[in-house]
Amino acid sequence: MSSAQSFKQLPHKLLVIPGPIEVSDDVLFANAHPSMSHVSPDFIPVFGDCIRMTRKVLFTKNGQPFLIAGSGTLGWDQVSANLIEPGDDVLVLHSGYFGDSFADCLTTYGANVDQVKAEIGAAVAIPEIEKALKSKKYKAVTFTHVDTSTGVLSDAKAVASIVRRVSPETLVVLDGVCSVASEEIQMDDWDIDVVLTASQKGLGVPPGLSILVASERAIKTFESRQKPVTSYYASWKKWLPIMKAYENGNPAYFATPPVNLIYAYQASLKSITESSVSLEERFKLHREASKKVKAAAQELGFKQVPLDPDFAANGMTALYYPDGLAASDILPRLVKRDIVVAGGLHALIKDKYFRIGHMGITAVESQRGDIEKVIDSLKDTLAEAKAAK
Amino acid sequence: MSSAQSFKQLPHKLLVIPGPIEVSDDVLFANAHPSMSHVSPDFIPVFGDCIRMTRKVLFTKNGQPFLIAGSGTLGWDQVSANLIEPGDDVLVLHSGYFGDSFADCLTTYGANVDQVKAEIGAAVAIPEIEKALKSKKYKAVTFTHVDTSTGVLSDAKAVASIVRRVSPETLVVLDGVCSVASEEIQMDDWDIDVVLTASQKGLGVPPGLSILVASERAIKTFESRQKPVTSYYASWKKWLPIMKAYENGNPAYFATPPVNLIYAYQASLKSITESSVSLEERFKLHREASKKVKAAAQELGFKQVPLDPDFAANGMTALYYPDGLAASDILPRLVKRDIVVAGGLHALIKDKYFRIGHMGITAVESQRGDIEKVIDSLKDTLAEAKAAK
Numbered sequence: 001m002s003s004a005q006s007f008k009q010l011p012h013k014l015l016v017i018p019g020p021i022e023v024s025d026d027v028l029f030a031n032a033h034p035s036m037s038h039v040s041p042d043f044i045p046v047f048g049d050c051i052r053m054t055r056k057v058l059f060t061k062n063g064q065p066f067l068i069a070g071s072g073t074l075g076w077d078q079v080s081a082n083l084i085e086p087g088d089d090v091l092v093l094h095s096g097y098f099g100d101s102f103a104d105c106l107t108t109y110g111a112n113v114d115q116v117k118a119e120i121g122a123a124v125a126i127p128e129i130e131k132a133l134k135s136k137k138y139k140a141v142t143f144t145h146v147d148t149s150t151g152v153l154s155d156a157k158a159v160a161s162i163v164r165r166v167s168p169e170t171l172v173v174l175d176g177v178c179s180v181a182s183e184e185i186q187m188d189d190w191d192i193d194v195v196l197t198a199s200q201k202g203l204g205v206p207p208g209l210s211i212l213v214a215s216e217r218a219i220k221t222f223e224s225r226q227k228p229v230t231s232y233y234a235s236w237k238k239w240l241p242i243m244k245a246y247e248n249g250n251p252a253y254f255a256t257p258p259v260n261l262i263y264a265y266q267a268s269l270k271s272i273t274e275s276s277v278s279l280e281e282r283f284k285l286h287r288e289a290s291k292k293v294k295a296a297a298q299e300l301g302f303k304q305v306p307l308d309p310d311f312a313a314n315g316m317t318a319l320y321y322p323d324g325l326a327a328s329d330i331l332p333r334l335v336k337r338d339i340v341v342a343g344g345l346h347a348l349i350k351d352k353y354f355r356i357g358h359m360g361i362t363a364v365e366s367q368r369g370d371i372e373k374v375i376d377s378l379k380d381t382l383a384e385a386k387a388a389k
Numbered sequence: 390m391s392s393a394q395s396f397k398q399l400p401h402k403l404l405v406i407p408g409p410i411e412v413s414d415d416v417l418f419a420n421a422h423p424s425m426s427h428v429s430p431d432f433i434p435v436f437g438d439c440i441r442m443t444r445k446v447l448f449t450k451n452g453q454p455f456l457i458a459g460s461g462t463l464g465w466d467q468v469s470a471n472l473i474e475p476g477d478d479v480l481v482l483h484s485g486y487f488g489d490s491f492a493d494c495l496t497t498y499g500a501n502v503d504q505v506k507a508e509i510g511a512a513v514a515i516p517e518i519e520k521a522l523k524s525k526k527y528k529a530v531t532f533t534h535v536d537t538s539t540g541v542l543s544d545a546k547a548v549a550s551i552v553r554r555v556s557p558e559t560l561v562v563l564d565g566v567c568s569v570a571s572e573e574i575q576m577d578d579w580d581i582d583v584v585l586t587a588s589q590k591g592l593g594v595p596p597g598l599s600i601l602v603a604s605e606r607a608i609k610t611f612e613s614r615q616k617p618v619t620s621y622y623a624s625w626k627k628w629l630p631i632m633k634a635y636e637n638g639n640p641a642y643f644a645t646p647p648v649n650l651i652y653a654y655q656a657s658l659k660s661i662t663e664s665s666v667s668l669e670e671r672f673k674l675h676r677e678a679s680k681k682v683k684a685a686a687q688e689l690g691f692k693q694v695p696l697d698p699d700f701a702a703n704g705m706t707a708l709y710y711p712d713g714l715a716a717s718d719i720l721p722r723l724v725k726r727d728i729v730v731a732g733g734l735h736a737l738i739k740d741k742y743f744r745i746g747h748m749g750i751t752a753v754e755s756q757r758g759d760i761e762k763v764i765d766s767l768k769d770t771l772a773e774a775k776a777a778k
Contacts, residue, residue: 003399010392012423020424020648031649032421034401035409035595037729069597070622071458073644077622105621200645206424208458208597208647231620232494233459233466253734255462256589258597259409260420261647340426345642 007032013335016374017342018148018178018316018357019201023268030267031206031260038259039251046266047246047257053269054211057180057203057279058195060187063213066239067265069258070210072177074234075196076105078212079142079173081231082222083194086110088139091132091170093124095154096147097346102175106142109230114138120349121307123154126162133166140171140193145179149345151318151355152306153183160190171218177201180211181272182315182359184283193218199261202286202315204268204360209261282364283314289363289371290314293356296375300382305353315359320352322382327351329385337377396421402724405763406731407537407567407705407746408590412657419656420595420649427648428640435655436635436646442658443600446569446592446668447584449576452602455628456654458647459599461566463623464585465494467601468531468562470620471611472583475499477528480521480559482513484543485536486735491564495531498619503527509738510696512543515551522555529560529582534568538734540707540744541695542572549579560607566590569600570661571704571748573672582607588650591675591704593657593749598650671753672703678752678760679703682745685764689771694742704748709741711771716740718774726766 007029015022036043047067054065068074084090084106092103094117103113116132118124124143133141141163143154160172171193176185180195181202187195193215200207214222214236222236229235238254245252272282294304294312297319305318321330327343331354334341342357344350362370396418404411425432436456443454457463473479473495481492483506492502505521507513513532522530530552532543549561560582565574569584570591576584582604589596603611603625611625618624627643634641661671683693683701686708694707710719716732720743723730731746733739751759 009423015424028421032417034398035404037406069460071644074622108621206649207645232497233463255460256596260595
């Protein structure tokens with residue numbers, strides 16, 4: 001008979017891409033929970049727990065979480081279909097691949113999108129945002145907190161603050177797919193209206209769960225919209241009563257939630273919000289792991305994609321290949337050492353760089369030795385690659 | 390160290406609702422697979438396998454599967470956003486709750502929907518469909534193969550055949566959420582254009598995967614649409630190249646697939662399409678299990694919701710409570726016996742009936758004794774409930 005104590009996941013290569021990330025045995029065991037009715041009195045409180053703990057991770061008291069089967073991308077559809085009405089102006093701050101994609105999604109739902117694009121490796125500068133905000137009244141401003149394609153970290157607090165100062169009614173939408181639970185997000189204090197993310201990055205759960213939290217301002221905007229919501233599956237008209245029912249311990253049905261992933265999410269949220277490692281400590285451990293990787297990479301001669309160290313993510317590192325070396329010199333040699341990193345994603349530099357993820361248990365549970373393994377393997381790989389030239 | 394051989398799921402109540410259903414230890418163990426990159430050479434062939442085996446289950450040679458993180462409901466959005474253009478006429482055949490919901494979804498995306506509603510417990514009669522088809526040119530006809538709210542089974546072959554005869558260009562859309570892998574569906578032979586389903590019913594996987602297969606005719610309709618697709622996350626413009634890439638063994642990225650669920654789906658598909666029990670035998674075993682449950686229920690005095698035995702699902706049974714008894718007399722007593730069935734769902738008769746699921750391993754693996762357990766518990770429960778009055 002398997003039990004949570006005896007379950008150990010199969011041996012496997014160390015997965016250090018910027019999501020999916022390594023997940024704990026506890027979380028995987030929860031993902032193998034026996035089938036449960038999605039409206040049973042045993043499952044409803046589990047869903048309710050996940051809603052409450054999601055708030056904790058984002059330091060929000062009254063934010064409304066939505067937990068829906070889907071990938072992180074579904075969060076963009078939720079924003080576009082529920083908060084934006086056809087013809088609304090939206091400002092997208094672009095610090096990599098995911099800015100274009102979010103803009104594409106918004107346009108699909110009829111938004112008029114303006115993008116302010118930073119150069120590759122940079123976040124959009126605050127004065128640029130101020131200028132754009134003064135030129136037009138935007139319904140919403142969106143930004144990618146950590147753009148997974150560049151490893152650029154935007155200053156979420158500063159972005160929210162300039163929006164609130166120049167255009168107080170504009171909604172601030174933070175794409176936190178690659179930042180929630182690995183970077184600090186003070187949703188209430190910084191006055192952010194939407195944080196959207198997915199299960200498979202800092203939150204340490206297998207992929208398949210779209211997680212979004214909407215502020216009271218966002219919910220009001222949604223409730224006072226003039227035109228009908230333009231999606232069915234992503235409609236908060238459908239989901240809001242369901243989320244409230246689950247939180248209040250009542251059964252409700254719109255579409256079947258991903259029951260096992262909810263158990264897995266609960267297991268991970270417990271270790272994130274109720275363990276001896278506080279959230280503050282968790283962010284600090286991510287910063288420290290990140291510093292170690294970045295310092296070692298620098299020492300080895302790798303140049304980071306982010307131009308300014310203050311705007312580099314703490315949950316991942318994006319590195320250019322050294323002169324004369326390419327993906328084929330580095331990545332297969334890392335795989336040979338059982339280390340799986342990710343290739344490039346940003347179209348303009350795709351073949352020139354690679355990405356290392358260090359989120360969740362890889363950053364927090366130092367006894368695993370993941371960070372050291374990554375650094376040592378990178379060192380050996382580089383030496384071997386150079387010797388082979 | 391856990392292994393596929395040693396993994397046993399935790400003891401739990403027998404889940405016999407019309408989905409999620411009981412799933413095997415193999416499938417749950419696959420759902421606890423260590424984290425894998427969604428574009429790794431180890432994972433891509435797994436996804437490709439799932440695409441190929443999905444075709445087998447539906448007896449289609451060239452149908453195009455879409456496997457996307459989401460609930461079954463997302464299949465309606467896929468149909469509405471990709472195949473229907475605002476202003477198109479769609480005919481919805483209504484045999485229960487899910488007809489109204491699919492109509493609601495289609496309307497959200499701008500379709501003009503006509504519904505032909507059968508009385509509760511019946512499927513829409515073929516002459517009614519013929520009459521509707523002759524009154525207007527419809528872009529698509531949708532029907533719920535098994536309406537989970539009533540247990541009514543529509544005659545998919547006959548529906549497709551009348552559409553093809555009267556209105557050859559009209560797309561035939563089969564909502565197979567509660568029928569795929571428990572009822573026979575000959576997608577090519579019957580000439581059905583879309584079959585949409587979810588992972589947690591006959592396919593025997595935890596919930597969280599939207600599974601849809603589109604015929605060549607449907608893909609042509611999609612490719613020749615005049616207006617842009619009206620969803621981002623559900624857009625086949627985004628997903629079609631991804632599905633083709635995965636099937637051809639190449640990495641591709643639009644949104645992160647639910648990697649663990651894909652492993653679980655592969656494990657279940659293998660047992661469905663490659664085990665000693667053929668698909669034909671599987672459907673026969675579902676019919677036999679269904680007959681046993683229905684015969685026992687009849688003997689005990691329960692009346693079925695479906696009016697005609699030929700139009701009753703083989704994967705579930707919907708039963709009215711006997712006169713003088715209510716949900717509170719039956720359901721808690723079944724739970725006390727570790728049997729979880731489902732209450733009513735159809736608004737007009739919600740408190741008057743309950744539903745038993747008998748799909749997947751519950752129907753196919755007779756050595757589990759699930760069917761006997763259900764029948765015996767129903768017998769004891771009824772006796773106890775009557776004695777308590």
